[in-house]
Amino acid sequence: MTWVQVTAPTRRSALIASAVGRVFAARAAAERREIDVPEMDSGEIWQTDDGAVTVWAMPRAGSVVLADVDGTAVSWPQLDALAAVAGWSGSWEFSSFEGEPRMAALATEAAARRVATKMRVDVAGVPAPAGIRLVPMTDADFETYRAVADEDYAQERFASGSESTIEASRRVAAEQMAEYLPDGPRTAGQRLWTVRDEAGEGAGILWVGFDDHAGFIYDISLDEDRRGQGMGTQTLRAAAAETASAGLAVLALNVFGSNEGARRLYAREGYRETEILWSAPIAG
Structure with a gap:
């Protein structure tokens, strides 16, 4: 042949x-x-x-x-x-x-190595959130978020193999953040919140974008000392509630291949894997 x-x-x-x-x-x-x-x-x-x-x-x-x-x-x-x-x-x-x-x-x-996984959930079947509230990001909140988000995103991209060097991942991360959020927290179609507990204390962030078809979680993160308390699950549910409020039936997200814990959490919450991106070496 x-x-x-x-x-x-x-x-x-x-x-x-x-x-x-x-x-x-x-x-x-x-x-x-x-x-x-x-x-x-x-x-x-x-x-x-x-x-x-x-x-x-x-x-x-x-x-x-x-x-x-x-x-x-x-x-x-x-x-x-x-x-x-x-x-x-x-x-x-x-x-x-x-x-x-x-x-x-x-x-x-x-x-093959799993680079990323695309997942989706029908928001009608997601339970209502409890024990947290979402507060829209202020400009000050957004500056604090950007101070760490670009580097976190670059590190995730590099760990997943999306780029071959951390410098390239940092460049892509900065370019994408500028493209997706040209007007910061007031960018049309994008919603950014700080996650607060029942006492009003900050616990993390949530960023969801909306288009004509679905909501999409661009970023969800809990502070290190607030993890393992069920707040990640409740934040996911809050994202689904916001998606439903926007008149959309589906919430989607991508998970980097190295983040097995997040993928398991999303699966427990009813998210389906719709597409997996793979990488395998060319023998030569």
């Missing part, structure tokens, strides 16, 4: 369109909602010489996004053979979706 790159424009575009359709159908099924399929024309298409397997890949510096694999059973030795032919090195980056076993099987076969 040999690999051949498809470069004829019409055929390449048709195969990419098919791959995009499969990927977004899998995401829509996992998230249990309709998702518009975008028009895309990026990446490379490779096929085995017998046409049995088609791969849609997006090479970049140090890694290759394995966006879609279609056809009969494919193994990592075959994919690594493709990488050798194409001249790729570094790592494979790919996603597996709930209910779609092929990429999950590849992750198991390669003993």
Whole structure:
């Protein structure tokens, strides 16, 4: 078996369109909602010489996004053979979706590292919070939050393998925080609170963004001395209550692969894993 790159424009575009359709159908099924399929024309298409397997890949510096694999059973030795032919090195980056076993099987076969997990919950089934209250962040609160949040986020990204150096993770963290919160706590579509206990003492922070489809937890953190007291669970429930108040039915979040404790907490609270992002080394 040999690999051949498809470069004829019409055929390449048709195969990419098919791959995009499969990927977004899998995401829509996992998230249990309709998702518009975008028009895309990026990446490379490779096929085995017998046409049995088609791969849609997006090479970049140090890694290759394995966006879609279609056809009969494919193994990592075959994919690594493709990488050798194409001249790729570094790592494979790919996603597996709930209910779609092929990429999950590849992750198991390669003993791939979990980079991040996307999770969602229907807020109608979440119990009401108790024992805490959310207070909108003031400008002073926000400055205190930003003083530590950028570095915490950078450290999480670096630990998960999102970037190869802590300097790169710090740069990405600062860029994303500036992009998501250009107007600080008054940024449209974003809500930031300090979490307070029944006595009014500060205990942590919560940041939720809202769009037309769902709420999304960008950050949730309890002070070190307030952890293990059930306040994290109650803060999660408060986020669900705020999402319901915004007229939305679903609350979503991402968990870095290194944060197993948080993933277990979210699972106990009814969050489903809809997509897992994986990384595996390219053999060479």
